[in-house]
Amino acid sequence: MSLKKQYLKGKPLCKVTFSLPKEAVKSAKKVTLVGDFNNWDTHATPMKKQKTGAFSVSLNLETGKEYQFRYLIDGKTWENDWAADKYVATVYGGAENSVVIV
DSSP, X not given: OEEEEEEOTTSSEEEEEEEXXXXXXXXXXXXXXXXXXXXXXXXXXXXXXXXXXXXXXXXXXXXXXXXXXXXXXXXXXXXXXXXOSEEEEOSSTTOEEEEEEX
16 A cells, blocks of 8 residues: 655645555455545545556645545445555544545
């Protein structure tokens, strides 16, 4: 798992690439990125499967903010990003969200 950040010159945006390796998704057919940036819509941001078996997607996010997110694997299994900038507890007993800071 990784978060790659590329700050855009002259714009208050950061291109963030979210990646989930094959080891984390195993034989998943579909992975979606769900978080503050898409109102936690489980269908809004599908990730693209790479030749390596990993999944990734890039988003332009407004700088100066923190965004909570998680990965949803095959519509049923939630996964955090092991390389997140930090984690925050959720209201859902014992769960945490990943956070990216841009």
